[in-house]
Every structure is written in structure tokens, then in C-alpha cells.
Amino acid sequence: MPETVARTRHGSSIGQPLTRREGPLKVTGQARFAADNLPPGTLHAALCTARIARGRVTGLDLAAAENHPGVVAVMTPDNAPALAKHPDDKDGPFVFRLDLLQDWSVRYANQPVAVVLAETLEAAFEGARLLAPRYAAEEPRIGLDAEAPFTPPGVGVGQPPDESHGDVEAGLAAADKRVEAVYETAAQYHNAMEPHAALAQWEGDRLLLHTPSQGLTAAVGRLAGLFGIPPKNIRIESPYLGGGFGSKGLISGPQVLACMAARLTGRPVKLVARREDMYGPMGHRAETRQTLRLGTDAAGKLTALDHLTLTASSRFDDFFEPAGGVSHTLYATPNLAVRHRGVRVDTGTPLFMRAPGEASGSAALESALDEMAFACGMDPLEFRLANYAETEPLSGRPFSSKALRECYAQGAAAFGWADRPREPRQMRDADGFLVGWGMGTATFPALMFEAQARAELRADGSGTVEIGAQDMGQGAWTALAQIAADGLGIDLDRLTFNMGSSTLPSGGIAGGSAHTATAGGAIHAAAAAVIAELAGIATSDSASPLYGAGNAGVVAEGGRLVRRDDASRGETFGAILARAGRERVEGTGKASSDPAAQKSYAMHAHGAVFAEVKVDPDLGQIRVSRLVGAFAAGRIINPRLVRSQYYGGMIWGLSFALHEHAALDPRTGRFLNDNLGEYHVPVNADTPEMEAILVHEDDPHVNALGVKGVGEIGITGTAGAIANAVWHATGVRVRELPITLDRVLG
């Protein structure tokens, strides 16, 4: 890490808007991403991928590829190194099937069918082209109408497909007003800017792998199983991820293929996925068709909410988008049913993509709420407040904290929501564009995984904290270091902070918006162990001004231990250690969710998003002109980075509402737009003026740090708010996302 780092102040660093500690490396091109490594003797790898979605490969022109100058080897099912475990064997809930050249079958378009290894990148790609696979193709099964829906065994990872309380049919029958509507959301692909890359090197049965990973420990475990070697023989380096969004949460097939190719050739192998290679073997957000049925009484209070999701998994594995989860938590209703149905299609297996479940479900639920509010003659915000959940609707548990009312109030005030006309198509700007205002509620669960950390304080007043945490851009290098420095009571510039390597204690998964809580919790515990030992030394030493204060009676700050009740009485860490004849004090800590608290409380972050859109009345072109979000997510470690997470999430919500749509040709099952030119994501000019309000929230129950997650919540609420604003501008309710101009013109 560079030590020429901008800081705004020293001392207590939690809560300070520090700039990114790794910023100087990233703006000078010195941050080394996986594909930037090139040890001597490296072979370049290129994937040859399937041009059919279902069937088998019947032949490859091996000779043409092998005879191309520079090509060293072609790895196919005939010569791929044997694995210790078949990649279709599932031995855990987070283990998904991988395509690793075990046979010639094709299960989806863009599935790797061979790997070409060459002395140069150019030769590798030309070799892959020359393989020109021949196929026995079968008719692909594509889309939500591919087969009769069934009830999946679970949704997400092990969540029940159907949950309910009360009697929805009775609630609907008793309702004064009812809305029933069907919303569709498109399949989406993560498209992190950094393609998955792997630089694999074997030394005997030891593997060194440079690859971006949101979950180093899980990746090591998967590789150890596949190659039949102990986890300690595997070292993964992942100091920087060029974005992940879930796609790098689990190691993907192509990353493992790089390891197999390195084993086959006995040389280092660098495999960098092409953009189109990322549409298939690396997961995606599956399409959904959601049917919402709502009923209200004469006062506009919900009598029933029924949320039925139809989604698709692959033909060969289970991941069903848990889109109904938002309805568990958001709006009070005496009768609630959340159900999921599935079909199987010939695509790669869908997986976690930023706000899995919540993003799709929120887009539909918030649209339905808007329709119901209008049917009741109520303002959308007034309607949401009338149905505010004081306890979690499905479970009845109290919330550990919930500052959603403050989010509504602050967001609405900043946006100017009070001036909104009830009827649609009432506002125009000076250029004649239709103007509309919409809103949505944001929500995301406050999750926690498992992590360990170790910490050390030295007699010179410096410290080290180490954890195998991962930074995919959310700011872990900075925020976790802030937690570490505070925990040890030292200035940040006295701290050495190491992360991003599998050789360090497990940092858990950087996902589920849980990394700061989890890794930060482990760091906090490790630092607390160090300080407790130091306090034990000082308080039992009659020569110390802290003698007799008791461990709990001292705190660490500014490189000193001081009495909690009198900060003027204390001494430096160095003085304590010198008298004790110690060079250093070490400690370890861990963090995981607290089952008792989980049982007692519902734990979620909340927010409110307000959107303004402008629609060309003749062309149907839609521009989002303003976005205001107000979010309450517990304690904020670094407001600068958190604001950036909210902005990024809100842009993902905009993208969900108006841009992203992976299109498959139903005849072939192949992608029509597996590239960044035709798969649309927002560019700078697509994004509006934005404001993110950090609403104060104290949460004594959620975890030791009081931290909820901020990485995913920004998408939720936003997509629905924009859809509602489009309706408000035009009077046209588009229920198929993304909302494109043809759908507005209808």
C-alpha cells in the first residue's frame, strides 16, 4: 500500500470521509489487477466457446489450430487433466456446477468447449477460431414459457419457495379495491468492467493463482476439491477486483480452466475472458414474470398482498431468483403470500447479481404499490405511510432499527415531492417534454457471514491488521482500515493493513452487502483482543497510572491506553510494553451472525428514492433528469464511500428500469447482444443529477459495529421509482422492463 495517502484528519477515523487509501495506485495505473501479471514463460489462453445452446460437439479441427504458428497445445475433453471431483458434484449450498471439459455435451451458448494455449495472445485467438467446432444441435428451450412451471425446492440459497400468513384469498375478497398486474423483468448480466482473468502457476501440487475473487476462502475450497490437493497448497492473490457485483463471488469455470491448462502444459497460463465469454459460465440475473395482487380497504390499508414470481434456472442446476423476498418485509398487511415458480432453460446457471431477488422484486412491488395508490386516490407516499410496517409483515418480529419514516421525509423534502400532481401527464418542461415524478421504497437485509482477523500492536506504537477481505470497489481497503485503526487506538498512518490474499485469515464473502459488518466485525474483535491483553498488563502493573482500573475501565486512543473515566490518566502502548519487556501484543478475532439476535429481530436497511423523468411526447425517448435517495443503514464508517455506493446502486436501478436486457434468439438460444455495444448500460450522459442523503440510524442489535449494508440497497426502490415516474409523465403504464421508447409509444 502506498503511504502517500490523502487523509482528512487523524485520530478517531470511523465516520470520517477519507479518500480511498489505494486511490494513488488506481489513478496512476499501478494497481495490479489479475490480468496485469505476466511471469516469464507464460502461455496465453483463448476459449473456444459453443455456438449452440444445446447438443454436443462432434468434431474440432485440431490440426488447423495446432499447426498455427505459436500454438502450443489445445485442451479438450480428450486431454484435459483429470479432476479429483466431478464438477457437477454438489457438496454444499454454495457449490454450483461448472463446465470443465468433462465431456462433449453443450448445455448453453458460450460454454467453453476447448482452450487454446499459445505463445502469444494473437496466436491463441486465431487457434481458437480455427477449431471451428462441428455440432449435433438440439432445439433449445428458452424463455419463461419453455415448459410448464414447477415449484422449485428452494429459491436463492435454501430459502423456501412459498411463505405466507393469513388468508390472501379472503383478504382480496374482502377488499374495497383491488389491483392485479403482471410485471416482467429481463435477464441481465453483471458486466464488471474487468473481465474474469486468471494467471495460474503450478509448482508440483501447489497452485498460485492471480484472479479476482469476492470470496477467497470459498474459491480455495472449490479448487482444493476439484484438484484433490489440500487447501493450504493453494494461494490466491486478489488485491483488486475490477468490479464483481456477484459475478466473482464463486470461482467460475473459465478461471478453473486456466488452472487445468497450466497443469496440462507445465507453464504459467494467463486466461482473460473476452466480453462475450462472460455471457454464460459466470452467472446472471434471470428474467422474471411477477404477478402482484393487492387489495385495500376503504381507508387505503392493504387487506392482502400476493406476490407470485415465475423465473428460470438452467437445465442442470438450481438458482431461482428470490424476487418475492421484498414483500416479506416492506408493507403491513394481514394477509400475505409470497410464492415462486420456476422453469428450466438452456442457459448458463443464473447466480447472485447485485441485490439478487430484491432488485427484481422491488421493481415489480413498487410499481404495483403505485398502481394501488392511484386506484385508492392517494398520493404514493401517503399510501406507503398508511401501510408502514411497524413489525416485519411475514415474521411479526420487531425491526432492530428502522428509520424509514425519516428517509421518506428527508427524501421527499429534498426532492420537492409535495408539489406533485396526483394525476398523470400534468407536467411539461420548457422544451415541451412530458415530466413525471415517481417514488419507491428501498430495502435490503442486513446480513452477516463468517470471518476471522488477526491484529498486532508493537512497542513503537505501530500496528498491523490482516484479513483475507476483498475490495471490488466498495472501499474495503479504506473502510476496514478505518475500523482497524480505531480498534487499535492508533492513527491510520501507524497501521499496516493487509488484505486480498487467501494466505490471510478468512474474510468471508464480499457480497450480500455484508462485508463491512462481517470483516469489520472480525477486525474489531481482533483489535479488542489486543487491547484487552494490553489493558491486562497495564492494570495489574503497580507502576502504571492505570493500575487497578480494571480491563473494562480503560480505552485505547491516539496510541495510548487511558482511563475511561479520566482520559488524562494513561500511558503510551510503548511504555506499557517496555516495562513488561514485550515487543508486541497479538490477538485474533472472529465475527458471525448472532442467532439469538436474528431470532428476535428483523434486520434490514431501508430507504426512499424519488425520481424525475422527461419523456419526448413524439418519440417516447426517456431521460431521467433527477434522482434523490435517502437511506438509513445503521452506522456509517465512511460517508464519502457510502455516498458513492448509493450513487452506484441508484445508477444500477436506472439501468434496470431503462437499459439492461440480455436478448436470446429463441431459435438458437444464442445471444443477440453479448457485448457492451448492444447490451446497454448507462454512460455518463445517461445519468442525472443525483443526491444521496445519509439518514442517521443507531442500531444496537444488528452487530457489534452497528453497521448495515449499503452496496445493494440503492438499486431497490430506484427501478420502481423510475417506472412510476414514466407512468406519471405519460399516463402509460409499462409493465415490461426495461422501459424502452417502443413500449412507451405502445
Add this chain to the structure above:
Amino acid sequence: MSIPLQLTVNGERRDLVLEDPRVTLLDALRERLQLTGTKKGCDRGQCGACTVLVDGARVNACLALAVSHDGARIETVEGLARGEALHPVQAAFIAHDAFQCGFCTPGQIMSAVGLIREMRAAGETAVDVERVREGMSGNLCRCGAYAGITEAVVAAAQTEDAA
């Protein structure tokens, strides 16, 4: 086949012998000259992560064949800072949190430097925010750091030595 090639990269003359005419400028920089600051996001000119300046103009290095640029002057993200002193655009990117993962950042920064030069060459004295948004729209940022990027470019454009 061996093709001699001379480039001036960040002010330094670099002589290359390419064994292959298919090598892009991007791959020449990354794989032959070990200048890995310039990133490959799509390899077909759709994302802008590989933006460099060729004879002063913004170019997607993945769409440029190296052999077509014999004698060219190339500027990459590695050449902007003067020792420990960051270029004003680099400093502004940190100050305005204009990146998250940092992968598109070298391309964004080179694009910003090129844009500021374009605006100055056109005699645009006032910095227009919409002009910056449009001018930076050839560079995708999937993290969504656009607000910070725009702020950073606007701020840097008002400093003397930003171009």
C-alpha cells in the same frame, strides 16, 4: 515475419519488433511493453477502458493496430504524474471519489485529459457540465462513479496544467 516499430511512449523512445501484424496497440502496450495501466474491458472499442492519447488525440487502443502507428507519440496513464506529484486530473479523481473498482479509471483519466485539451483547442473558456458528460460518454463505468467523474473533470479543467 518481423516488423520493426518505433513508438514514443510517455516521452520515451521504445523500439519493438513485432512477430505478428495482428498485435493491437493495446496488446503491444500491455503484453510487450509491460505498461499494464491501460486496461482491456471489451477489446472492440465499446467500453473505453483502453483509452490512450495517440499524437495527442483520444484513441481506443484495442481498435488500433500497433503497426499502423509507427513513429507515433503515445501517452498512457503511467506518464501523467511527475514523480510523486499527481497530474491535476489524477488528483481530482481521488478528491471527488471518481472511481470505485478503478478498472475503467486509467481510460477515464486519459479521456479526461484528451477532452480538456479538445475544449481548450476549441477555445471553450467556461467549462460546461453537459459538455463534460457527453465528452466522457465513451468511457463506461459499471460501478456508476459518473457523478464523481464529472465533478473531477470539471474541477481539473479549471486548473492551469490539466492538459
